[in-house]
Amino acid sequence: MAEYANIIVDIFNEKLDKTFQYRIPEAMKEKLTLGMQVYVPFGKRNIKGYVVELTDEPEFEVAKIKEIIGIVTDSVPIESQLIALAGWMKKNYGATMNHALKTVIPIKKKSNAVEHKSVRLKLTEIEAKSELAEFERKHQKARVRLLSALIENPQMDQSMITQKLNVSGTVIRALETMGIVEVVSERSYRNPVSHLDSKGYHLTLNEEQQSVVDAIERDLDQKIAKTYLIKGVTGSGKTEVYMELIAHMLAQGKQAIVLIPEIALTFQTVMRFYNRFGDRVSIMNSRLSPGERFDQFERAKNGDVDIMIGPRSALFTPFSKLGLIIIDEEHESSYKSETLPRYHARETAIERARMCGASVVLGSATPSVESYYKAKTGEYELLELKHRVAEKPLPKVEVVDLREELKAGNRSILSVRLQELMEDRLKKGQQMMLFINRRGVAGFVSCRACGHVLKCPHCDVSLSQHVTRQHPEGKMVCHYCGYEIPMPKTCPACGSRYISGFKAGTQKIEMIVKERFPQARVLRMDMDTTRNKEGYEQILSAFANQEADILIGTQMIVKGHDFPNVTLVGVLAADLSLYVSDYHAAERTFQLLTQAAGRAGRGSEPGEVVIQTYQPDHYSVQAAKEQDYEAFYEQEMEYRRMLLYPPVWNMLVILCASKQEQTAYDSAKLLVQEIDTWQENIKAAMERVGEDFKKKRVFPVGPADPAVAKVNDIYKKVIYIKTKDYQTLVELKDRLEHYMRDNRAFKDTVVQFDFNPMSGF
Structure with missing residues (x-):
């Protein structure tokens, strides 16, 4: 049993990297656990703190270490649970407790609150008129203006008084001191979804969706907490299933967290939830200002919202009555943190749910091999949606061999077949999406004479070419450290003029498409065009409102979006994700191709998909063409077993x-x-x-x-x-x-x- 406890005395006002060590009394050693709130001596007073680490190692002279006074029993705030979760993350993912705490409690300092102030008249009308007469006699014009207005309207916004009546704060304070008025302050929380306009909810589940909902609700009603994997083909209506389950939890007074993989999904997903649940929904993501993030944190703690939607950081929403965690597109790699602690949102969600008796629902058309393996071995419960809503057919998929295109003399990034279909859709007034897993203009720039590749002097990577308004000639950028140089006109190694970029990205494709189809309205969506806070929303709204014919983008355009008028999807280079040095390469390729294909034919018209590749016979490409997850999974698991990779090992x-x-x-x-x-x-x-x-x-x-x-x-x-x-x-x-x-x-x-x-x- 541990001898000492490291304790944070104030989560919000003290720096998180500052803990204080206390001795654990003998009577407490068996009771004390991570996250518990305790009373400790601090300076000349006793205050509350949270146990963040239990240890046998004293950090300074043992005689000077004070003892914990007692355990707080009257309340168990949500912070206790989150701190216990941070302890679990530290143990299971290898990081300091400080790293884990900064992850689960992201709001470290209270941001400036938005306060709504109003001025209220404290006197009766007769008393106020008497004071008014006195102010008039003394020619105190500002006081006369203020009191006259308050006699007409006994409570007014302070901003209106200062701006419209031209009355200073000094005058208001003077009347407050005299007991004539009082200033009322109310905390106003910023609401990132307040601008949305609810259109109501008018959907009814089909038989397949209802059977999945019924299966999960039976367990929820019996207080059986499990992890479920919903494997549903693209367009099968998984979001409606999630909403039905959330409605069931809300009726029981519980709260729900919905994780989504990309900020790009927020707009459409939130709109669907907002139409059904109104102001009980909020969002948490990295594009909110610190003030907005703090306000969502507070609204969740105060019970003002019941549903939080966002990427993996939303998992740490301080809900005290959490009943359900939903992870949509659970196969996404963005659920794994790339910074310390390198936690996976799926495993961490399951642990948080275990702590509070909640259930977890994972959903995907292309589940991760790890999740499907656990569903097959009984660790998760597998539920399937095998058909699209309203029995709409899955899109027709064609694979184009780019080697044959080259042999036929077509050097364009757009195959002949794809160009024909694009021409057809433009004539019919239908929309299309072109997907490539790369942004900017080129993957790398090299000299065709000597083979020299331009590399970053600080990093072991090639520089990428970018063309912008400020740099029409192009610039070379390192995507790791930000190092930049102008695009050279000659090779720095041999002086040759034959230096250029390879592997076209979104920007280059946009130029090619506009040149080939000058009549088409084209939108581009990648990290470069969505840097500002509303970038995603503006582009997605414009495309949804059919203000553009073609949407070109990186993988953020192929996940979860529902555009009924899109009848053609072109995957321009399926191989780009196939031969990276990562054992997930085939899985990622299959998932991307299947998800991309799933964007087509979601409305009344059937969809078509063209997959362009140099490896048409690869099993991930063939399985994506047939939309056959089982065939892909069996083949992939053979390799994983043979090479002892996860999830087998x-x-x-x-x-x-x-x-x-x-x-x-x-x-x-x-x-x-x-x-x-x-x-x-x-x-x-x-x-x-x-x-x-x-x-x-x-x-x-x-x-x-x-x-x-x-x-x-x-x-x-x-x-x-x-x-x-x-x-x-x-x-x-x-x-x-x-x-x-x-x-x-x-x-x-x-x-x-x-x-x-x-x-x-």
């Missing part, structure tokens, strides 16, 4: 980063030696008691260079570790953290852990 990646390449390598080498020592000790201990060592055995690989071995002059080395049992990796991580804590060899190295990574370091 578990993987831990350890990153060592330093300003000196040799230092990073030496640190990684020391960790590999410690892993070998730990493994030998475990093996010896298990053999002594006659246990099978196989289930605890780990297989380390490395140190090795990651895909990008240098970023911003920081060198990286990685170690890959595979084993069957996840908890073994957690134990190993704990051992390595302990080993590094007092080891001077790691003073110039940053070490990070990533469990079952979604992408490389």
Whole structure:
């Protein structure tokens, strides 16, 4: 049992990286847990604080450490649960408690509140007229104006008084001091969805949707908390199922969190929820101002909203009556954090639900291999929606071999077949979407004479070409550190003029499409065109209102959107995500192609999809063409089993980063030696008691260079570790953290852990 507790005394006003250590009294040792609120001596008074860590190691002289006074029993605020969740994240994903706390309680300081002030008359009309006569006698004109207005209207906005009546705050305070008026302040919360106009809800579930809802509601009514996976083809109406389940929870006085993968989904998704639930809905995302974010945090705590929608950070909404967490498009890699702690929203949601007895619903047309594996093995309950709403057919999918296009003399990024279909749709007044998984103009710029590739001097990556209004000649940008140079006219290595970019991006495609179809109205949606706060909403609204014929974009356009007039989707380069150095490559490609295809034919007209690729026979492309998830899953699992990748086994990646390449390598080498020592000790201990060592055995690989071995002059080395049992990796991580804590060899190295990574370091 732990001897000491590290405690945060005030979540909002103290810096989160400042904890204070207290001794745990003997009587409390068995009761005290992470997240509990306790009374502690602080200066000359006793105050409340939260337990954020339990430890046996004193941080300073033992005699000076004060003792915890008691446990707070009268209330258990939502912060306690979130702090306990932060403790779980620290343990399971490898980070400091400080990192975990900053993730689960993102609002660290109270932002300036928006206050609504009004001035109210405290006197009767007779008393007020008497005072007015006195002000008139003394020629106090400002006081006369104010009191005359208040006799007419006994309560007025302070802003109206100061602006319209030209009465200063000094005059108002003077009348307040005299007891004639009082200033009333009300906290006004910013509401990011207040501008929406509800159109009401008029949908009825079909038989298949209703059966899924019934299955989950039976468990909810019996207080059975589970994790469900809804596998529903694109256009099968998963959102209506989510809303029905939320309505059921709201009727029981419970609250719900809906996670979505991209900010781009917020507008359409929120609109559908707002039409049904009105002001009980709010959103949380990175594009809100700090003030707006703080207000949503407060509204959730105060019970002013019951449904929070947003990307993974919305998972930490401080709902005290949480009953349901929904994760839409659960296969999305954006649910895995790329910063410490490298948590996965799906696993963290399941843990938060466990803490408060809630249920979790995962939904996708193309579930992650990990989730489908868990559904197949019974860890999740699998529910399926096999048909589109109103029995609309799935779109017809054609695969175009770009090698054959080149042989036929077509050097355009648009195949002949795709151009024919685009021409047809423009004549019919129908809309289309062109998807490419790349932004900007080019993937890299190289010299065709000597082969020299322009690289960032600070990072181990090629520079990307961008053309903007400010740089019509083009500029070269590093997407890792932001380094920029003008586009060179000659090769810096050999002086040749044959230097240009390869692999067209969204910007280049926009230029090609406008040139080929000058009559078409074209919109482009990527990170460059959606930098401002309303960028997504403006582009999606314009396309939904049919103000454009063609929407060109990166993967943000293919996820979850519902445009009934879109009858053609073109996937311009299916291979771009196929051969990256990541074991998820085939899965990502299949998901993107299937999701892209799912945008077509959602209205009254049937849809067509053209997938352009250099690898038409690849199993992920073929499975996407047939919209056959099962065929893809079986093939993919064969590879995962053969190579011992997740979800069959578990993987831990350890990153060592330093300003000196040799230092990073030496640190990684020391960790590999410690892993070998730990493994030998475990093996010896298990053999002594006659246990099978196989289930605890780990297989380390490395140190090795990651895909990008240098970023911003920081060198990286990685170690890959595979084993069957996840908890073994957690134990190993704990051992390595302990080993590094007092080891001077790691003073110039940053070490990070990533469990079952979604992408490389």
